[in-house]
Amino acid sequence: MTTLCYAKVTCAIGIHVILEEIGKPYDLKIVDFSKAEQKTPEYKALNPKGKVPALVRDDGSVLTEFAAIATWLSMTNPDKHLMPTDPEGIARTLEALDFAVGTLHMLSWRLYRRPDAYSANPDEHDQLKTRGKEAVLAGLAVVDEQLAGKDYLVGDFSIADAALYYVEYWAVDIAGWTLPPNVQAHYDLMKTRPSVQASRRQEGVA
Numbered sequence: 001m002t003t004l005c006y007a008k009v010t011c012a013i014g015i016h017v018i019l020e021e022i023g024k025p026y027d028l029k030i031v032d033f034s035k036a037e038q039k040t041p042e043y044k045a046l047n048p049k050g051k052v053p054a055l056v057r058d059d060g061s062v063l064t065e066f067a068a069i070a071t072w073l074s075m076t077n078p079d080k081h082l083m084p085t086d087p088e089g090i091a092r093t094l095e096a097l098d099f100a101v102g103t104l105h106m107l108s109w110r111l112y113r114r115p116d117a118y119s120a121n122p123d124e125h126d127q128l129k130t131r132g133k134e135a136v137l138a139g140l141a142v143v144d145e146q147l148a149g150k151d152y153l154v155g156d157f158s159i160a161d162a163a164l165y166y167v168e169y170w171a172v173d174i175a176g177w178t179l180p181p182n183v184q185a186h187y188d189l190m191k192t193r194p195s196v197q198a199s200r201r202q203e204g205v206a
């Protein structure tokens, strides 16, 4: 059965949401970061990158990278309408998805959350964290303008919203920051979706 390898408080929750939106049976395999299980030979045999999410598909093959997994799930479940089908809609969805994953998460949040990955000098960590926070909030200000007058990023709910959702979750529930108004409204709306509620429940998010 399709299995999502995930860890708590990670971007994998966005893929978890997408699997719940699809509604087909799947398994969850927790990778315990507190025990560094992502670095074990067993997990690296599955995903040599030592990261989550990783999706083990029905044929046993493993797919990694949020954007690739989300796009594949969307395209193999076309009846769920998780992405537009016209070229403009596809491009706009991937544009928003990549901004959430590539810029908000990888370039910005990671700086806030993992300053040790950028400097071995603890004296520099506070400054790096501040730069990371500023970068996330600057990015969310751009998203706020994109969301003006809209419920979701592109048309109806799409895989891009699942990506933005996990950044919102981190910003609010983990960091305790205040979101700009349209982003907060998007986060509130996301939390009304049964897929989001189920994934939060299963991952123990309040």
Ligand SMILES: N[C@@H](CCC(=O)N[C@@H](CS)C(=O)NCC(=O)O)C(=O)O
Pocket: 009, 010, 011, 012, 038, 050, 051, 052, 053, 064, 065, 066, 067, 101
């Ligand atoms: N580019 C990857 C990023 C995945 C990633 O950075 N995952 C983090 C959790 S949010 C992780 O597994 N970190 C484990 C580690 O750094 O040891 C993607 O889009 O899936």
